[in-house]
Amino acid sequence: MSARCVMVLGTSSGAGKSWLATALCRWYARQGLKVAPFKAQNMSNNARVVATPEGGLGEIGSAQYFQALAARAGPDVRMNPVLLKPERDDHSQVVLLGQVDAALGAMPWRGRSAHVWPTVAGALDALRSENDVVVIEGAGSPAEINLKDSDFVNMRVARHADARCLLVTDIDRGGAFAHLYGTWSLLAPEERALLHGFVLNKFRGDASLLAPGPRQLQELTGVPTLAVLPMWRGHGLPDEDGVFDERGSAGGELRLTVAVVAYPRISNLDEFQPLKNVPGLRLRWARTPAELAGADWIVLPGSKHTGSDLAWLRAQGLDRAVAAHAERGGRVLGVCGGLQMLGEALIDPDAIEGNGPGLGLLPLVTQFAARKTVRHSSVTFGAMTGPWAALSGVTAHGYEIHQGRTAQHPAMAPGRAVLPDDLGWQNPAGNVLGVYLHGLFEEPAVLQALFGATAPTLETVFDGLADCVERHFEAGVLPGLIAC
Numbered sequence: 001m002s003a004r005c006v007m008v009l010g011t012s013s014g015a016g017k018s019w020l021a022t023a024l025c026r027w028y029a030r031q032g033l034k035v036a037p038f039k040a041q042n043m044s045n046n047a048r049v050v051a052t053p054e055g056g057l058g059e060i061g062s063a064q065y066f067q068a069l070a071a072r073a074g075p076d077v078r079m080n081p082v083l084l085k086p087e088r089d090d091h092s093q094v095v096l097l098g099q100v101d102a103a104l105g106a107m108p109w110r111g112r113s114a115h116v117w118p119t120v121a122g123a124l125d126a127l128r129s130e131n132d133v134v135v136i137e138g139a140g141s142p143a144e145i146n147l148k149d150s151d152f153v154n155m156r157v158a159r160h161a162d163a164r165c166l167l168v169t170d171i172d173r174g175g176a177f178a179h180l181y182g183t184w185s186l187l188a189p190e191e192r193a194l195l196h197g198f199v200l201n202k203f204r205g206d207a208s209l210l211a212p213g214p215r216q217l218q219e220l221t222g223v224p225t226l227a228v229l230p231m232w233r234g235h236g237l238p239d240e241d242g243v244f245d246e247r248g249s250a251g252g253e254l255r256l257t258v259a260v261v262a263y264p265r266i267s268n269l270d271e272f273q274p275l276k277n278v279p280g281l282r283l284r285w286a287r288t289p290a291e292l293a294g295a296d297w298i299v300l301p302g303s304k305h306t307g308s309d310l311a312w313l314r315a316q317g318l319d320r321a322v323a324a325h326a327e328r329g330g331r332v333l334g335v336c337g338g339l340q341m342l343g344e345a346l347i348d349p350d351a352i353e354g355n356g357p358g359l360g361l362l363p364l365v366t367q368f369a370a371r372k373t374v375r376h377s378s379v380t381f382g383a384m385t386g387p388w389a390a391l392s393g394v395t396a397h398g399y400e401i402h403q404g405r406t407a408q409h410p411a412m413a414p415g416r417a418v419l420p421d422d423l424g425w426q427n428p429a430g431n432v433l434g435v436y437l438h439g440l441f442e443e444p445a446v447l448q449a450l451f452g453a454t455a456p457t458l459e460t461v462f463d464g465l466a467d468c469v470e471r472h473f474e475a476g477v478l479p480g481l482i483a484c
Helices: 017-029 062-070 102-106 113-130 155-161 176-186 213-221 269-277 306-315 318-327 337-342 386-391 444-451 458-472 477-481
Strands: 004-010 035-038 041-043 047-051 057-061 082-088 091-096 133-137 164-170 195-203 225-230 256-261 281-286 297-300 331-335 345-347 364-380 395-408 416-419 424-426 432-435
Touching (some): 004 017, 017 195, 047 062, 047 364, 047 395, 082 113, 113 155, 133 155, 176 213, 256 269, 337 395, 337 432
Parallel strands (some): 164 195, 256 297
Antiparallel strands (some): 416 424
């Protein structure tokens, strides 16, 4: 295996693993090295459509998709061989090398490790044979002793790859030194030997005030603190599974409030990240009718389980609030599962999502099917009316991940088809728009048409991340991690 492996572990979820791994992917790529990301298993309903080694298409977690772009590599299902997409609190759809595996989904959670490890190890070994550096991201914490026997994402991968590991913690939460020491102490001696440094993330204030903590921690563990990374809300990388923070909006005189309905199984929320950078626009998560009040737009985003999320939406009274907003002429946008909700009915002959009425804002019917649609799409909007007219003739590139097809209700006056291949419709008044295309706001032409604005490119974001780690890691550390 030719590649050196650098692994980012965390003391908890949300510590900053994805952010740091993405930054390292770009930093090593800027050194002229061939770089690939890897995460053995991700649990997320944020997914992207990428290539398979056989030339087909499959799904990986969005974090590894962005890491691949940061590494200047073609995104590939081997970079995230196992993806868990939660459908209920006690069940997830299992995606293995990009494809849904129903048998694994039916298997007890702890029993899956032995079945998937050969695939995981094979994917990692293939990437190592094709690259100079593989940047590996762990999951959660490597020291969850109740899960140790079945955890193949963290130290089993680290041992297999002989990875040089960084352990990152979120100092803004408090207790950072205890988190680092506790994690180290729960690792086996051979696992501790793989830890090359600690990283304090999301620090605010004067770093000199941390003394003598890093020195004392090194005396206890033998592991140095290699970097103190600042709190940086506006870095531009989508949070893997978090919600956006209004403090992260671009600022300027407030002209537009966009409320995104945050149902329990929300998916692909990362596609709204570019809106955070539109001057004068504020994003708001809405889980109650009161949180929709005053919004100019209401967005129904993607959903991993349309039927249950639609039932939740009704239970909160959000259905009436959305309908009232649309009746007043307010803009409503439904994306993928949100489009399905906007129709008249959901039909489910195979008991995938559940039968039931939709919100009735578009004259459409969705019939679910066992086969999932996973593909890239490039489309041009047709003639649009009303508040969405600015999209007329705009070409957008995106992706589809959905089960089922949507079509005009045969017994109702037709809506206006605005995208080819049954990918988008408007209501007669023109203020309600539903599309199957994910990634609409990642298209510069769409941002320009709707807001007269542009957002920083991903290339700018990735370079900013690499600049940050270059400034804050001790000199020589990053090259040293891949030295023979």
